[in-house]
Amino acid sequence: MSAAAAPAGDAPAKKGSKKLIIIIAAVVLLLVVGGGAALFLMKKNAAAEGDEADADGAHAPAAAHAPAPKPRKHDSAHPPTYVALDPFVVNLADRDSERYAQIGMTLEVDDPKFAEEMKGYMPAIRNAVLMILAHKTSTELLEREGKEKLAEEVMREAVRPMGIEIDADEPDDTGGKKKRRRAPVYNPVQQVHFSAFIIQ
Known part of the structure; x- marks a missing residue:
């Protein structure tokens, strides 16, 4: 009877280890999906900032025809x-x-x-x-x-x-x-x- 009880005790241990593996896999999958989503959002924000910079840069050629800046005042850091x-x-x-x-x-x-x-x-x-x-x-x-x-x-x-x-x-x-x-x-x-x- 004790021999028959041992196989019955191994079955719950195998089920517990399968649950642990499934939980770990779910956590890893959640981290990968969360990291991918965060990366996607960061790239999207960077692209939006780049578009704004390009829009500002579109005015750069017009600024080149504007009067040149006034000469800087002399200081010890930038001697003439x-x-x-x-x-x-x-x-x-x-x-x-x-x-x-x-x-x-x-x-x-x-x-x-x-x-x-x-x-x-x-x-x-x-x-x-x-x-x-x-x-x-x-x-x-x-x-x-x-x-x-x-x-x-x-x-x-x-x-x-x-x-x-x-x-x-x-x-x-x-x-x-x-x-x-x-x-x-x-x-x-x-x-x-x-x-x-x-x-x-």
Whole structure:
């Protein structure tokens, strides 16, 4: 009788182990399905954010035609970049006497990469500056206003060989104020600094 009781006790143990295997399989299946659903939702959200970024990016070409940003203010973290030009010695356009000017200039640019690019165009830049100087008289250059006008012209002409066309300001008929013909173009040359200014 004890021998017959033993097989009856093994049957419930086998049923219990089958239930345990089924429960474990169900938990694993639930984890796999839950993980897949979570992954699907995360990808869907990422795709939605990507579509929004693409929609914003669609306006990027239009922004490229917008006026360029204003030059950044100088700070110690981003010091300006300077491009020193060799000194210029040029005969001036005075009619009554032979006068010449010896002028040293340094261009302040907003980007070191642009400064490096300018070096490849230096012969054309120097030519443009010499052409400006050759049309000036000593009277013009001795005045502060004349020096400021020269600096503006140099800023404009220094970038022309690189394909950047900056329009000159024109006097307005209404009150001498200046107006521009077109929307302004950003000039990477921020200032012209004179290091020497001798007129003889």
